[in-house]
Amino acid sequence: MLWKLLVRYLQPQRRLLIAVVVFQLAQSIASLYLPTLNADIIDLGVATGDTGYILRVGSLMLLITLLQIGCAVTAVYFGAKAAMGMGRDLRGAIFTRVGGFSEQEVTRFGPASLITRSTNDVQQVQQLVLMSATLMVAAPMLSIGGVVMAVRQDAQLSWLIAVSVPALLLGVGVIISRMVPLFRLMQLRIDAVNRVLREQLAGIRVVRAFVREDLETERFAGANADVTDTALRAGRLMALAFPVVMLVLNVSSVAVIWFGSFRIEDGSMQVGTLVAFLSYLLQILMSVMMATFMAVMIPRAAVSADRIGEVLETESSVRPPVNPVVFTADTSHGTARGELEMRDVGFAYPGAERPVLSGISFTAAAGKTTAVIGSTGSGKTTLVNLMPRLFDATSGSVMIGGVDVRELHPDLLWGHIGLVPQRPYLFSGTVRSNLLYGKPDATEEELWHALATAQAEDFVREMEGGLDAPVSQGGTNVSGGQRQRLAIARALVKRPELYIFDDSFSSLDTATDARLRQALHRDTAGATLVIIAQRVSSIMDADQILVLDGGRIVGRGTHSELLESSETYREIVSSQLAAEEAA
Template sequence: MLGKLLIRYLSRYRLALLGVLVFQLLSALAALYLPRLNADIVDHGVAQGDTGYIWSTGGLMVVISFGQILFAVAATFCAARAAMGAGRDIRRDVFDKVSAFSEREVSQFGAGSLITRNTNDVQQVQMLAMMGATMLVMAPMLAIGGIIMALRQDVGLSWIIAVSVPVLLIVATLIISRMVPLFRTYQQKLDAVNRVMREQLTGVRVVRAFVREAIEEERFRLANTDIMVVGRKVGSLFVLMFPLAMLVLNVTIVGVVWFGGIEVDAGAVQIGTIFAFMQYVGQILMGVLMAMFMTIMIPRAAVSADRIGEVLRSTSTLDRPDDPVSDFPAPGSVAFRDVGFTYPGAESPVLHGITFHASPGETVAVVGSTGSGKTTLVSLIPRLFDATEGAVEVHGVDVRRADLDALWRGVGLVPQRPFLFSGTVASNLRFGREDATDEELWHALEIAQARDFVSQMPDGLDSRIAQGGTNVSGGQRQRLAIARAIVRRPAILLFDDSFSALDLTTDARLRQALWRELPGVTKIVVAQRVSTITDADRIVVVEGGRMAGIGTHDELLAGSETYREIVASQLGAEDSGPGSQEREVRA
């Protein structure tokens, strides 16, 4: 997977990679030519006392050295340009893929793991591309060129190279083979640390409310210790590799000095030749060491590439149709036709046999006990999930045949846990529609019963909102989320228990404003409070994933035992009759 990923993304930067190859070749040629000039100075200039030759050759060496530096800088620049661009493209594609996921795929991978894959894992591949374009290109040039130049200097000492290079490769292979599984484990442990950290930061108020700081600190300590143990094992292998490599290098140099000295003493070669041979041996082993360093990075990058590939290869269950329908025959209509839904791996369906409809402009409420499947039911309308049985029709078209962008443009969703983005009140409201005017924002806030508290903020619409809306109360967050959905001007509004944080008075005013200002908008309301849904055109009662009744408030009080139990649990069994219920609601 690593090779495919690098080829796919680095191929977009062919010109930069060509520059790397050219500049690295020039730099390697300069590095290989310098020892030859050094040998000439020793053997000819120093031996013959020719000062002019020494100055002229030394000057040439200085020029070549500066040229080598410039070539190396240029090669590094081109490599950085290609690697950073590839990293940017990978992150963009991973983000685009994750953005198209349904909640099923997000849950399957885990939010923490997806963040790690798009940051740390991409960074590992990006660094490999960067180092590979420099070290991995230079290493064979130095090693092969060094061998050729060393043999030209003294064939009699070539056996030292033939021994030292295989020994170095064997050492590297033995150590790296033990690193590969450790790198995979390390990335998994990193996912665990990110998951624990994310949970603790997101649920910090719950942790403090239940005085769980010590327990959560222990959870993090265990996850942190696990990654430390794996990292220490990897570090131990690193520590072992480079001393062994340097041992081979130093022994090789000692061998060259020892056996080269014997040849010099016998008059077979000159001292400059031995100096040059030593430098070439150093370049050969340096090339091997650079390759070894890259082979250390490759296993970890390969693990990261596999994890990135899992995301890029994943297919969202929200398949876009080949011939999408964007011209809807009945805007604002919603119909469930014998709909069922089962979560992956679940033993039983969450929903089964759900059938009802909502005409444009109608209000349909969904009520039921906790865990009865109300939120799942609402999530099927904007196609956050796909029904596993039956069909969900929105705007008169099966959502699986509808153009997703057109479908989402016509639906405004206020989730059970409203989320606000870091920015301002205005930027959060314009998340619904970017071209909304300030007047439209204030009008939406007025409908959502949020105008009063927003106008009291220091900067009004420009007041800052922290990430997640943590600097406003739960009720204010809900009303801002409702205003955001209204700004969208959708044909269908979905309220997933979106009034739970509001007091009864604000709840009543909000509903009256919605019904009055948006008469033509279809409203699907999931609610826990019976008083919120008594005016609905139809109420769907869900129990255990099945429909336990459908009708108006009065019809259900008369004919649905489940609905009567819900009313009785909230308003008292003795006052659960139709007349008393209406009196209680009006009161």
């Protein structure tokens, strides 16, 4: 997967990579030429006392060194630019893919893991590209060129290269093979740290309310200790690699000097040649060392690439149609665009023994309010998720405007729906930026009208800045009721044909709830309203009430009709009335 990922996302950076290769080749040639010039200075300048020769060749060496430095810096610059560009494109690809996931895929991966994959894992692959451009490209040039130049200096000592290089590869290779599983384990444990931290930050109120700070501290300490332990085990192996490399380098250097001294003594080799051969041997071994250290990075980057590839290759279970249908008189067959119909709909989660919903059939007509009520676990939230196609029904059909939602392009479908989720979410920014989320070109008058309908105008006017008042991430700087009303206003600004309120009035007091429902009835005339509720008082005026129990509709009708015909509804009503009377 690593190679596939690199080929695909480095393709746009190919010009930069070509520049890296050219400049690394130039600096490698310069590096390989310097020991030969040094040998000439020793043999033809120092040995003969020719100061002029020493100055001339020394000046040439200085110029070549400056050229080498310039080429190396330029190569690193282009390499860094290519690596950063690839990282940007890769993060963008992950974000785009995750943005197309249904709830099912997001739940399978988990938010913490998706965040790690788009940050830490991308960084590992990006770092590999950067270090490859800095070290790996030059390593084969220096090692192959070093062998050629060393043999030119003295072929009889070349057997030392044949011994030293395999010894270095063997020693470092054994260490690397033990590091691969540790790197894989480390990424999993980083996921665990992110998951624990995310849970604690999101649930900080619950943690404090139940005085569980000590327990959560222990949980984080455990996850943190696991990461540290894995990192230390990998670090110890990495620390062992350096002494192994230095041992091979030092033994090889001693061997060259030892055997070279005998050749100098019998006159078959000059001192400058020995120094040059030693320099080339060290260049070769250093190149092999750089390549092996890069090999240490490859397993970790490969693990990260596998995790990234898993996300990029995962297809959403909710796929856009090949030939999407648009709303026309022919496709709608006279049905209003906002009309919602479910025909014998069923849904089961993958691997589940029993379906969550089965045999769901009803029509929510335009201009009417359809309410859904039921006990916890009756399938209300799953039913809501099927309407905007966050999930696909496993059986039956969900129709909007007379068209199966699976035949509509998601953008067109979602453009006709205004969803207020059970847990309203506000984005960091301002009140204005949140309200404009569904309709960027809405006027200020439209924003205030939506706020007035949602019973949010008064508190927004009291906020410092009004529409430009700051909103923190998740809307944590406003109360739960205010957050719900702002989310309702956001949906109203959009002016869709179908409104879905998923228990969106639960944080409102009874008086505000009543005023809001009255305003909604006036402001959304002609649109289809679907209200999911726990509180009977929120749905008593609905034109149609569906009673869910065990994933099936066990009652339907108006409030008065259900009081006579549905025992389940009567139980819900009586339990809430008893609670209100007791209060």
